[in-house]
Amino acid sequence: MPILIITPDSGKAGDKVALQSSGWTPNAQLVYEWPAINFRIDDLRADESGRFDRFISIDPLLKPGTYKVRMYERLKPTNIAEATFTSTNLTPGTKVVTRGNPVYFFNGDQVGPSPAQARKTITWLGNLKSAILVVNFANKPGWVLEQATLNGKNYAPTSHNNISAEVKDALINGDNTLTIHYATPFLTPHLGDRNTLTAYIIPDVETIAGLSGIVSDMPSLDLLVKDIDKRLANATIPTIIILVAIAIISVAIAAIFGKVGGFL
Structure with missing residues (x-):
């Protein structure tokens, strides 16, 4: 048999x-x-x-x-x-949404009291449908998180130092800018205050079963992240004074040796 x-x-x-x-x-x-x-x-x-x-x-x-x-x-x-x-195949045409790896705008960054906002842009290539925006603002006493603005759309905090919101139709295939606004009720905040900021999105990754098998709308390898903050964007006043002093000293030394130096 x-x-x-x-x-x-x-x-x-x-x-x-x-x-x-x-x-x-x-x-x-x-x-x-x-x-x-x-x-x-x-x-x-x-x-x-x-x-x-x-x-x-x-x-x-x-x-x-x-x-x-x-x-x-x-x-x-x-x-x-x-x-x-x-x-155990997916039925052709079936879409399944899963959560991808976090994509960070800020990752434990230190932000100062002036200016009272922090801004970063990340760039990705891929068809990102929606995501969860998460913001954690580990603030000094008296500082509060006001709102987050992602590509011009505002998201209110869920508590005085956290935001967790689903973002749809606010994401683009290209530069995505997130601005975090924070403030203090004190008129003259302590110049030494430094707040820790963590902000990221958890993307929805959509998979489709079709004629060519299972494909991903947004492969994680297509994510390109870049930080386009200016060097002094979140610098405190004392930091700016120190940098200006270094610049003046550099020019003076260059003049002594008969050279004109540049400062970056």
Whole structure:
């Protein structure tokens, strides 16, 4: 009596599975078929020992479900073996949304009291549908988070130092600018105050099962992140004074040696 074993007995598009069968008449011509989808190959042949083994790949268009797989001898149809295989493919056209890795605007950055905002732009290439915006503002006493503005759209804080909001139709394939606004009720904040800012998006990654298999609308490798902050954007007044003093000293030294120096 012939036997047919499929290993593994379940899989998705592109997976390779092994067909192992034995007990056939030596050199018999074999028929291999999946009756439910009208798939049939009728020119296979057993070897001299009555075995037939082959690897197959799961078709991307095979719908989810459990299928009967059958083999029999063409000249002796009663010599038959059957097995089952379960497809875990997505139905063609099905969209599945999952969460991607966080993409950071700020990652534990230190921001000062003047100016009372922090701005960064990140650039990505890809079709990003929507995301969750998360902002954590570890503030000194008296400082509060006012709002976040992503590409011109405002998002209010969920608490005095946090924002968690779903953002849709505010994301573009290119430069995305996030501005964090914060303030203090004190008229003269302490110049030494430094607040820690973490802000990122958690993207929705949409996968589609289609004729070419499973593809991603936004592969993570397509993310290009760049920081276009100016050097002094978040500098405090003492920091600016120090940098100006260094510039003056540099020019003076250059003049002494008869050179005109530049300062970056």
